Amino acid sequence: MLDxxxxxxxxxxxxxxxxxxxxxxxxxxxLELDEQRRSLLxxxxxxxKFRNQASQEVGKLKKQGLDAAELMEKVRLVGQEIxxxxxxLNLIESGIEKILLNIPNIPHESVPVGEDESSNQEMRLWGxxxxxxxxxxxxxxxxxxxxILDFERAAKLSGARFTVYKGWGARLERAVINFFLDTHSxxxxxxxxxxxxxxxxxxRGTGQLPKFADDMFKIEGRDMYMVPTAExxxxxxxxxxxxxxxxxxxxxxxxxxxxxxxxxxxxxDTRGIIRQHQFNKVELVKIVAAENSYDxxxxxxxxxxxxxxxxxxxxxxxxxxxxxxxxxxAKTYDLEVWMPSYNEYKEISSCSxxxxxxxxxxxxxxxxxxxxxxxxxxxxxxxxxxxxxxVAAILENYQQKDGSVLVPEVLRPYMGGxxxxxx
RNA sequence: GGAGAGAUGGCCGAGUUGGCUGAAGGCGCUCGCCUGCUAAGCGAGUAUACGGCUAAUACCUGUAUCGAGGGUUCGAAUCCCUCUCUCUCCGCCA
Numbered sequence: 001m002l003d004x005x006x007x008x009x010x011x012x013x014x015x016x017x018x019x020x021x022x023x024x025x026x027x028x029x030x031l032e033l034d035e036q037r038r039s040l041l042x043x044x045x046x047x048x049k050f051r052n053q054a055s056q057e058v059g060k061l062k063k064q065g066l067d068a069a070e071l072m073e074k075v076r077l078v079g080q081e082i083x084x085x086x087x088x089l090n091l092i093e094s095g096i097e098k099i100l101l102n103i104p105n106i107p108h109e110s111v112p113v114g115e116d117e118s119s120n121q122e123m124r125l126w127g128x129x130x131x132x133x134x135x136x137x138x139x140x141x142x143x144x145x146x147x148i149l150d151f152e153r154a155a156k157l158s159g160a161r162f163t164v165y166k167g168w169g170a171r172l173e174r175a176v177i178n179f180f181l182d183t184h185s186x187x188x189x190x191x192x193x194x195x196x197x198x199x200x201x202x203x204r205g206t207g208q209l210p211k212f213a214d215d216m217f218k219i220e221g222r223d224m225y226m227v228p229t230a231e232x233x234x235x236x237x238x239x240x241x242x243x244x245x246x247x248x249x250x251x252x253x254x255x256x257x258x259x260x261x262x263x264x265x266x267x268x269d270t271r272g273i274i275r276q277h278q279f280n281k282v283e284l285v286k287i288v289a290a291e292n293s294y295d296x297x298x299x300x301x302x303x304x305x306x307x308x309x310x311x312x313x314x315x316x317x318x319x320x321x322x323x324x325x326x327x328x329x330a331k332t333y334d335l336e337v338w339m340p341s342y343n344e345y346k347e348i349s350s351c352s353x354x355x356x357x358x359x360x361x362x363x364x365x366x367x368x369x370x371x372x373x374x375x376x377x378x379x380x381x382x383x384x385x386x387x388x389x390x391v392a393a394i395l396e397n398y399q400q401k402d403g404s405v406l407v408p409e410v411l412r413p414y415m416g417g418x419x420x421x422x423x
Numbered sequence: 424g425g426a427g428a429g430a431u432g433g434c435c436g437a438g439u440u441g442g443c444u445g446a447a448g449g450c451g452c453u454c455g456c457c458u459g460c461u462a463a464g465c466g467a468g469u470a471u472a473c474g475g476c477u478a479a480u481a482c483c484u485g486u487a488u489c490g491a492g493g494g495u496u497c498g499a500a501u502c503c504c505u506c507u508c509u510c511u512c513c514g515c516c517a
Binding site: 004005037038041042044045046048049051052054055056057058059060062063068069071072073074075076078079241242243244365367369373374375 | 433442443452453470471473474475480485486487496497498
């Protein structure tokens with residue numbers, strides 16, 4: 001959520017930034033409503049002031065044993081007026097809130113302006129795609145061949161876009177998750193194991209609601225949702241709190257299953273485990289003071305990159321353009337891992353600085369110094385990284401001519417020492 | 424699922440015969456004093472949001488806020504209703 005005062009002071013700049021995000025007109029009639037609100041607020045407050053003074057007067061008169069009937073009647077009539085104005089005001093304020101909740105974050109000045117992914121910038125490249133001396137298979141063939149991924153039986157259980165992992169496949173998924181958590185814990189992130197279902201308030205706090213309700217799985221009969229990412233529970237852990245400066249920065253990491261309805265994406269990545277309704281992910285979340293949030297974004301991205309490096313998976317880092325960024329983000333780096341089956345790099349992590357956008361929605365603040373005013377924190381999040389896509393990348397990048405798959409060295413301790421998955 | 428207790432400021436905790444109570448007291452924190460240092464002690468200060476005024480996110484000023492929403496009343500932290508959450512006991516359950 002943007003600061004209403006900021007919009008009021010720089011409407012043109014905000015409008016321009018929203019155009020860059022392909023959201024022209026998102027400001028809607030905010031300015032008119034805001035103007036109406038302030039004038040109405042002035043009126044009601046004036047009347048309330050009178051009521052407060054008059055009521056006190058009534059108290060005094062009664063205490064002296066004097067007649068206060070006339071004044072009481074006057075205040076009673078004014079009460080009607082207050083009620084009507086308050087209702088009008090509530091209507092306007094909910095209109096303003098609706099607009100504000102649907103406005104995306106403003107891109108940081110370092111973000112390239114562009115309509116879509118064609119304006120993204122490649123920041124760096126790590127590793128080199130392997131040259132195969134045989135025709136490499138896609139993971140959706142390797143998995144069933146080794147009997148470690150079972151798409152057909154998964155469909156029997158849950159329909160399309162679900163996968164059953166079996167045997168060493170199941171073990172590999174778990175190994176990857178544990179390796180991620182251990183690595184991030186070692187680098188200062190506190191491990192958290194949150195609920196997989198959260199309230200609508202949480203979803204509003206991180207920006208999934210109200211705009212993206214269709215992307216999520218809602219719990220029947222409850223105001224709750226399956227988490228689409230651990231970013232939601234982790235960031236909302238400190239919702240409605242005032243933190244002390246010494247508490248910051250907070251670094252957290254968590255494994256959760258992630259649940260996404262992904263309405264509208266049907267037809268993309270239909271094969272394999274790239275796009276699923278349920279997938280596993282280890283997330284990184286930081287809650288920091290405003291001054292260092294961009295340094296923290298660089299460090300968080302490097303923390304996410306580290307696990308790919310340790311796994312020996314080639315990847316690149318992409319700076320997303322203004323038109324390609326997520327709703328809550330002010331600046332996002334995507335990590336893309338090399339996938340031989342696609343013969344291109346495929347998103348495996350997204351690292352964002354949301355600045356105070358989520359903090360405003362979730363009301364997460366901190367006390368900078370003893371004398372200074374309370375301020376909103378900055379929140380950051382990044383996948384560290386998606387487990388399912390990592391398993392797919394391992395299967396494809398580590399496949400051998402005989403159909404077996406080498407286990408990356410760092411994962412072997414998590415696989416009972418296994419060096420190679422074979423039939 | 425059944426029965427009961429509770430929800431107050433950064434934290435703890437008063438206040439429930441309705442009326443200067445935005446809210447006692449304590450802790451914490453800040454500034455100052457004091458004492459070789461530290462600890463202790465003394466004094467002062469210390470909520471948030473949204474308006475108005477303003478160059479100001481500084482003063483000053485107004486309104487709102489005692490879990491949330493609604494009601495009664497001239498006036499509600501205090502009375503009534505609904506909801507949410509927490510705790511205790513019973514049942515059920517991994």
